[in-house]
Amino acid sequence: MYLHEVETLDSASLAELQSRRLVELIGRLRRVESPFWSAKLADVGEVRAIGDLIALPFTEKHEFLATYPHGMLAVSMSQVVRIHASSGTSGKPIIVAYTADDIRIFAQVNARALSAVGATSDDVVHIAYGYGLFTGGLGLHYGVEELGATAVPASGGNPGFQVGLMADAMATGLASTPSFALILAERAEAAGVKGDIRLRWGIHGAEPWSEGLREKLETAWGGGYDACDIYGLSEVIGPGVAVECRENKGGMHVFEDHFYPEIVDPETGEPVPTGEPGELVLTTLTKQAQPVIRYRTRDITRILGGDCPCGRTSRRIGRLEGRIDDMLIIRGINVYPRTIETVLMSDPALGPNYAIVIDRRGQLPELEARVEVADASLTADAETIGARLESRLMETVRLRIPVMVGEPGSVPRSEMGKAKRVYERTGDEDPLGWSFTVST
Ligand SMILES: [Zn+2]
Numbered sequence: 001m002y003l004h005e006v007e008t009l010d011s012a013s014l015a016e017l018q019s020r021r022l023v024e025l026i027g028r029l030r031r032v033e034s035p036f037w038s039a040k041l042a043d044v045g046e047v048r049a050i051g052d053l054i055a056l057p058f059t060e061k062h063e064f065l066a067t068y069p070h071g072m073l074a075v076s077m078s079q080v081v082r083i084h085a086s087s088g089t090s091g092k093p094i095i096v097a098y099t100a101d102d103i104r105i106f107a108q109v110n111a112r113a114l115s116a117v118g119a120t121s122d123d124v125v126h127i128a129y130g131y132g133l134f135t136g137g138l139g140l141h142y143g144v145e146e147l148g149a150t151a152v153p154a155s156g157g158n159p160g161f162q163v164g165l166m167a168d169a170m171a172t173g174l175a176s177t178p179s180f181a182l183i184l185a186e187r188a189e190a191a192g193v194k195g196d197i198r199l200r201w202g203i204h205g206a207e208p209w210s211e212g213l214r215e216k217l218e219t220a221w222g223g224g225y226d227a228c229d230i231y232g233l234s235e236v237i238g239p240g241v242a243v244e245c246r247e248n249k250g251g252m253h254v255f256e257d258h259f260y261p262e263i264v265d266p267e268t269g270e271p272v273p274t275g276e277p278g279e280l281v282l283t284t285l286t287k288q289a290q291p292v293i294r295y296r297t298r299d300i301t302r303i304l305g306g307d308c309p310c311g312r313t314s315r316r317i318g319r320l321e322g323r324i325d326d327m328l329i330i331r332g333i334n335v336y337p338r339t340i341e342t343v344l345m346s347d348p349a350l351g352p353n354y355a356i357v358i359d360r361r362g363q364l365p366e367l368e369a370r371v372e373v374a375d376a377s378l379t380a381d382a383e384t385i386g387a388r389l390e391s392r393l394m395e396t397v398r399l400r401i402p403v404m405v406g407e408p409g410s411v412p413r414s415e416m417g418k419a420k421r422v423y424e425r426t427g428d429e430d431p432l433g434w435s436f437t438v439s440t
Helices: 011-031 035-041 050-055 061-066 100-116 135-147 159-168 178-191 211-221 337-345 376-397
Strands: 080-086 094-099 124-127 150-153 173-176 201-205 226-233 238-243 251-254 259-264 278-284 295-301 316-318 328-330 333-335 350-359 366-373 403-406 422-425
Touching: 011 035, 011 050, 050 259, 061 094, 080 100, 080 135, 094 100, 100 135, 100 238, 124 135, 124 159, 135 150, 135 238, 159 178, 173 178, 178 201, 178 211, 178 350, 201 211, 211 226, 211 337, 211 350, 226 251, 238 259, 328 366, 333 337, 337 350, 337 366, 337 376, 366 376, 376 403
Parallel strands: 124 150, 124 173, 173 201, 201 226, 350 422, 366 403
Antiparallel strands: 080 094, 226 238, 238 251, 251 316, 259 278, 278 295, 328 333, 350 366
């Protein structure tokens, strides 16, 4: 365990550390000469402990855009050593800034995350997250170096070249999106180098993914491969906000000595009880350049109770259940693409790639699912498999969602960054280029 002492703090000591850090943060922000921070804290009373956080105002994504590029800075620009950016909704990106201390903490939380999935200084880590403005590549890269392991900065794209490099450089760990990890496994198999790659573990984030997808990923790489989820967002720091430990997959430890989690009702903003789903809200307790107070992540999850067999005492959040922005309303029913994935990926006859099509040609939008069989020999059973999935979707989502089953390779793959899972159909042309139509 990296940073054993901090990761095993008892709850009273952790609360004391969080309180001290929050008080320092608010004190510092009150002294900053910044219209943004003066306005944000104008009505905030005395803050003495972490429990006082609940009286502070939220921060929302649109505030990043309203203050673009640097209106949320809490230090002078001369103290900033790096910026990253993520795509916004209205053309301009969201820009986030880091001091040297922020970069140190960024490296440290990623080293802790890597250690939780089983990495040690002996590992050779193939990093296939995009490098550049996106926080994924450099975030994990600095974490690997902080841990003392070997970083291979492969970045995204060119999977054929990457699998050869993984074999030759003797990679033992893989950091990438889950969809790219699947593409690499497919390519390694096709190129005949799968047997030469000895991965022990993978750390996969930047996309929500289901337990079914984990099973397919662990089977695809074989050999006891542990596929673990890592969570983060650039508004908070990047990857390394929370991670699954390999001893207890299914939930993620939040590094809450730096990032304090709350779960609120997305409509009212009121806290929900432990174990109930709601919107994840995060406060950066230690960030210098661009802290956030009660940032509404738009991600739906819950706080999980109970101790963890790995010995870490930080609270765990459930794996993401969806993004509020991704929620579809179909015939009055709220549907998250992630729920559909969970149903589809639990079927052993299917390969790991799928797509959801929102058909907007009629008055009301309708959904369709597109999947592919795991093996060409199953193509003959396509109709049976489709019917089985439709009835499971009906039970889970309470909607009739036609499922079209294609041959292996018929769902488009994304060879860069995040996989595209949701497509819109507005005209005659099929968004996936499939030629047959669904009877309704
Ligand atoms: Zn654990």
